[in-house]
Amino acid sequence: MKKDVVQKLGFSxxxxxxxxxxxxxxxxxxxxxxxxxxxxxxxxxxxxxxxAMTEGGVAPIIAGTFYLTLGAMIFSVxxxxxxxxxxxxxxxxxxxxxxxxxxxxNLAGVPSVVFGLFGLAVFVNFLGFGVSILSGSLTLGILxxxxxxxxxxxxxxxxxxxxxxxxxxxxxxxxxTIKRIVLPAALPGILTGVILSVGRVAGETAxxxxxxxxxxxxxxxxxxxxxxxxxxxxxxxxxxxxxxxDKQKAVAYGCSLVLLLLVLFISGFAIILRQRQRSSYAQ
Amino acid sequence: xxYRRIKEQAYKWIFTILAFSSLFFLVGIVIVLFKEGTPIxxxxxxxxxxxGRKWYPTYNPPDFGILPLILxxxxxxxxxxLVCIPLGVGSALYLxxxxxxxxxxxxxxxxxxxxxxxxxxxxxxxxxxxxxFLQRLFNLPTGMTALNASLILGLMATPTVCSIAEDALxxxxxxxREASFAVGADRWQTLTRVVIPAAGSGISTGIILGxxxxxxxxxxxxxxxxxxxxxxxxxxxxxxxxxxxxxxxMGEAPMGGSHYHALFAIAxxxxxxxxxxxxxxxxxxxxxxxxxxxxx
Amino acid sequence: MKRLRMFALMGILGLGLVxxxxxxxxxxxGSTTVLPIAQKTAEVFMEENPAADISVRGGxxxxxxxxxxxxxxxxxxxxxxxxxxxxxxAAANGRDPVAHIVAMDGIAVVVNxxxxxxxxxxxxxxxxxxxxxxxxxxLGGKAGKIVVxxxxxxxxxxxxxxxxxxxxxxxxxxxxxxxxxxxxAQIIAQTPQAIGYVGLGFxxxxxxxxxxxxxxxxxxxxxxxxxxxxRPLFMYSNGKPxxxxxxxxxxxxxxxGQELVETQGYVGLK
Numbered sequence: 001m002k003k004d005v006v007q008k009l010g011f012s013x014x015x016x017x018x019x020x021x022x023x024x025x026x027x028x029x030x031x032x033x034x035x036x037x038x039x040x041x042x043x044x045x046x047x048x049x050x051x052a053m054t055e056g057g058v059a060p061i062i063a064g065t066f067y068l069t070l071g072a073m074i075f076s077v078x079x080x081x082x083x084x085x086x087x088x089x090x091x092x093x094x095x096x097x098x099x100x101x102x103x104x105x106n107l108a109g110v111p112s113v114v115f116g117l118f119g120l121a122v123f124v125n126f127l128g129f130g131v132s133i134l135s136g137s138l139t140l141g142i143l144x145x146x147x148x149x150x151x152x153x154x155x156x157x158x159x160x161x162x163x164x165x166x167x168x169x170x171x172x173x174x175x176x177t178i179k180r181i182v183l184p185a186a187l188p189g190i191l192t193g194v195i196l197s198v199g200r201v202a203g204e205t206a207x208x209x210x211x212x213x214x215x216x217x218x219x220x221x222x223x224x225x226x227x228x229x230x231x232x233x234x235x236x237x238x239x240x241x242x243x244x245x246d247k248q249k250a251v252a253y254g255c256s257l258v259l260l261l262l263v264l265f266i267s268g269f270a271i272i273l274r275q276r277q278r279s280s281y282a283q
Numbered sequence: 284x285x286y287r288r289i290k291e292q293a294y295k296w297i298f299t300i301l302a303f304s305s306l307f308f309l310v311g312i313v314i315v316l317f318k319e320g321t322p323i324x325x326x327x328x329x330x331x332x333x334x335g336r337k338w339y340p341t342y343n344p345p346d347f348g349i350l351p352l353i354l355x356x357x358x359x360x361x362x363x364x365l366v367c368i369p370l371g372v373g374s375a376l377y378l379x380x381x382x383x384x385x386x387x388x389x390x391x392x393x394x395x396x397x398x399x400x401x402x403x404x405x406x407x408x409x410x411x412x413x414x415x416f417l418q419r420l421f422n423l424p425t426g427m428t429a430l431n432a433s434l435i436l437g438l439m440a441t442p443t444v445c446s447i448a449e450d451a452l453x454x455x456x457x458x459x460r461e462a463s464f465a466v467g468a469d470r471w472q473t474l475t476r477v478v479i480p481a482a483g484s485g486i487s488t489g490i491i492l493g494x495x496x497x498x499x500x501x502x503x504x505x506x507x508x509x510x511x512x513x514x515x516x517x518x519x520x521x522x523x524x525x526x527x528x529x530x531x532x533m534g535e536a537p538m539g540g541s542h543y544h545a546l547f548a549i550a551x552x553x554x555x556x557x558x559x560x561x562x563x564x565x566x567x568x569x570x571x572x573x574x575x576x577x578x579x
Numbered sequence: 580m581k582r583l584r585m586f587a588l589m590g591i592l593g594l595g596l597v598x599x600x601x602x603x604x605x606x607x608x609g610s611t612t613v614l615p616i617a618q619k620t621a622e623v624f625m626e627e628n629p630a631a632d633i634s635v636r637g638g639x640x641x642x643x644x645x646x647x648x649x650x651x652x653x654x655x656x657x658x659x660x661x662x663x664x665x666x667x668x669a670a671a672n673g674r675d676p677v678a679h680i681v682a683m684d685g686i687a688v689v690v691n692x693x694x695x696x697x698x699x700x701x702x703x704x705x706x707x708x709x710x711x712x713x714x715x716x717x718l719g720g721k722a723g724k725i726v727v728x729x730x731x732x733x734x735x736x737x738x739x740x741x742x743x744x745x746x747x748x749x750x751x752x753x754x755x756x757x758x759x760x761x762x763x764a765q766i767i768a769q770t771p772q773a774i775g776y777v778g779l780g781f782x783x784x785x786x787x788x789x790x791x792x793x794x795x796x797x798x799x800x801x802x803x804x805x806x807x808x809x810r811p812l813f814m815y816s817n818g819k820p821x822x823x824x825x826x827x828x829x830x831x832x833x834x835x836g837q838e839l840v841e842t843q844g845y846v847g848l849k
Contacts, residue, residue: 002459003286007471011381017373018390021441025397026437031542048683052619053388066376079304090295102412102565103306109561110554111494113526117533117550118308121315125538130651131636142308149305173287174513175294196399203401206501207370210533215620217634218625227606227634232403232598240759241614241637248761249411256404274576339749341738343640351752415769424770425724425755510731510756521755531731531758533638538649 006056015083024054029260036257044254050218053238058255064133065262068212068222069086069202072165072182077194079141080148089147089178119211134224136212143207144197151193151274155186169191190273203259205232210283215241231258231259312554320548323347323541332548338512340542345544351512353552355522356498358515359432359508361495363497364484366437368490368549371444375486378445379452380474383556398442406506409435414507423519427509430518435507436497444493452478454575484571488564495560500528500554525549597743603823608636609643609656611759612736612778613812615843616682617656620831623839627830632824640738647815653824656685656817658778659738667770676815681831683846685779685801686740686808689764689786691771695720698790701807704744707774711753715772727754728766728775737758739810740776776808780844801846 083104087097119139129135159182167177188207204270214227215237221228238252323334327347335348374394378387409431418426432539455478463473509521510531530544534540587617608619614637619778621633636652641656648669661669669676690696696718699707706712706726716722729750731736741747751791757763760781767773768785778794782788788796800806820828830836837847 003469005468008305008679010471010475012504014377014381015374018372018377021370021445024438025400025442028400028405031403031408031412050622052615062575079301082298082301082565083304084778086298090298095487097302098304100306103309105565106558106561107305108308108310109495109499109557109564110559111501113499113501113529114316114554117319117547118315119314121319121547122311122534127523145305145308173291175291199399199439201693203399203403205403206530209398209530214634215614215637216621218622218632222632224606227636232401232502235403236506237351237408239407239506240762241611242618242761245484245761245765251363252407256407259401263399263401264396268392268396269397275388275392337752342749418769424772425766426725427755428770505758510758511730511753512756513752523756534637535642535731537641539646 001054007193024261029264032253032260036260037251038082039250039254040170040257047260048250049216052242052244054214054244054251056218058231058234059176059249060217061229061231061234062258063220064230065232065259067133067224067228068136068208068230069231071133071168072140073198074193074200075138075141076126076144076148076197080145081152082151082192083111083145084152084156085178088153089182104146104149106153107142110149112143112204113209115139115170116207116210118142119207122208123210131210131212131214131227132225132227133212133221136228137224138210138229139207140201140204140209143204144201148193150223151196152186152190155189155193156182158189159185186275191272195266195270195273199263199270202266203263208233211219213237231255231262307351315553318549319544319545321549323544323548326544328352332545333552336514337527340536340545343458345541346554347541348551349525349528349545349552351514352523352525352528352549353510353561355512356431356512356524356526356553358518358522359493359504359524360431360494360498361519362429362433363436363440363503364477364490364494367440367493368435369443370437370492371441371489372448372486372560373440374445375448375452375489376474376479378449380478381469391446394442394445398446400439402439402500403437403502405439406503409503409507421519423570425509425521427507427521429508429522430516431519432508432522432524435503436500438492439500439503440497442518443496444489447492448486451482451489454485455481456575481575482571484574488568488571491560491564491567494496495557498524498560499526499557501530505530525553529553531576582611603630604632605653605824605827606634606636606651607643607654607814608638608646608652609657610640610658610812612635612658612684612780613656613814615680615780616812616831616845617814617842619839619843620836621827623835624827624830624841628823628826631827644676646813647676647817648674650674650817653817654828657813657815658736658810660811675818677817677819679814679816679820679828679832680811680848681814681828682812682837682840683801683848684735684810684812685796685806685846686745686776686810687779687782687786687788687796688774688776688791688808689767689782689788690774691767691772692785692787694753694774694775694787696789697787698793701744701792704789704791705746705748708745708750709748710753710756712717713818723772723847726766726770726773727751728763728770728773729754729756730760730763730776731756731758736776736778740808743810744776745806778844779846782844798846 044057046059048060050056088131122136122137123129166179213233214229235252235255240249242248334350336350337346337348339346413431414426416429459477460473463477504524505527511521512521512523515522533546621635623630638660640657644665646652647655666808761776763775763777764781767775794800794806796806801809840847
């Protein structure tokens, strides 16, 4: 009898935990939606900011986030993919790979603000790129690197060994096998990983704080040596600078919703995609 | 044929070199942090820097004591773990033990999705909602406190903890459970005495990584922690964690000055702390995998 | 297929190489106090001069001036005058900062609307911020712990306040250090026992300004110099401004520019 009570109590406690988690996280999303939805309009998404950034839209800011994310991916996807290929295909169990694997895990755990400082010291100052989209993209790219490597690794590992062996036994070389057989098979998984890291990178603020972000500039960024406005930084700036707090807060709600939708959409897409792939591997 | 072999070798070398990129960047980060951070140790002494109780970086003469900042980080991290460990592990247990297949298929991705909400959105929420709420609730001079930062950080880290803990639980072989049921244990006993101990180190990995995320989180604490560089007495006082100090002041510290070096030194210490966290997580998770006979 | 890949590659390369796009670009960096002025004037200036491309970054006075010395910005916003050490550094780098006063700013000591305190001497203000006076009852107000809100130590407003009011004494460590004027204003508005200081531009109905040494901060008292916590706001250019930089600075100093300064809550020079 007592045993039963304990079990009931224990399970209710666990249920309470997940209820609390979902409730609070749901509240955050709900709140941003309710407050942000009235702000968002077609103009908000397509016009440039006006009147001390309290009116008009946020189009250049969305564009800034787009460029920064794109730049980060151009830098990190080839690098991360190559790294994953080496680990999985060329030398899966060596001492060197162990070191590389540990360094990937640690790189994944480095606080984002530290990436920002690294970017500031190396890209902005040492290499002289200045505060620019280029510096910001590279910094974000390093941050995304471990994510891309582990996602690609997962995808490569999931490719059955038998098809590699079949290809090799037909006389294909290692590289040909990788290029023609393994990569195409792993491509969906790799893409999912890339999309997931896009979601992460688009929302990062701390790394671009000193490497790419501008408080205000007119219109769209023109080249990669320009600084840019970006959504996450814009939210922060609207809440902390400027002379019209109330009006700025309203815009910040709108920006938060845009960012939230963007990230949830991108990540959600990737997660659903991955779910599909995983169940198809399982079959 | 020779051409083909050369090509193969060339590809192998290219991949080998590129494979070192993450190591290269990690080492690069360490070098940069040391190079830009150590001048301040030479100037005022390592111990004085770490244990100094006053942080007045722009006064003349300046005080560079980061103990209040370290303790600030520590407080919010401990506070965050008080939130994220029960919530995260509890949710993982629910997903793994109670939720049916369909429910789990739905909830797991949702929780993962929640992990991707940008930190600045959490910070924004903390600033406009939690801050005034806490202030009214406790009748405080300001709602921007260690408590506020802890709550938000804890919520932020919960999906991370939950996700990893759930993975660990799902790795526990079914035979363990069946053996337990066979000797007459009920589900709760099986869970607490068999499954949780078996998945224990996997769950701890999740907790450590969640805490590592909390201590390194920047925008949220910058927005809601209040920013007073004092050694905190209670959770209802404002604090200035290390990450907030770096983010708030780096923009204003001219390159090459003592303040600049001091901020890099803070980043160095922060990096070392998270590095230790990650190494521990690595060791614990490796042990876990060996214990359950999983490879890789 | 091959050709397609070539195009993709060229596209990516092209994206990286199409750099020298023609635009008359200037970069402003520095004080967060000057930020609203810089932003608003840049916005209107660019509307009138479509060829101009102005970026505005925050940071702080020190960073702005450092950036000007390093040559990474064209105009440094500053809420304090350049220091001797900075002038020497600039000279060593072959740069020559030239000051342009663009507005006047009074730093208003503010309390919550509900506070009964309406005047302080400079000395009392100083003692509150050093923590010597810690309860409102010591000043004849309703008993309650004083919550001191200050700007971040690296801001120009903090330095100016330190110079004009604190006379080099340190703000108590327990003060809430905020990264911007706006955050200070927000806390004071929400906190009945708070006291802080903000630029005149950030005054709102939510805040109650305090008379310092018998003078209320206002446009008139700031311009006449009666109000003791007053400072000029600067933009520094490298050497005598030329081209688009000159046009922009002239615009800021013009009647129209100064009207914009007023819309942002600062005191115009004209």
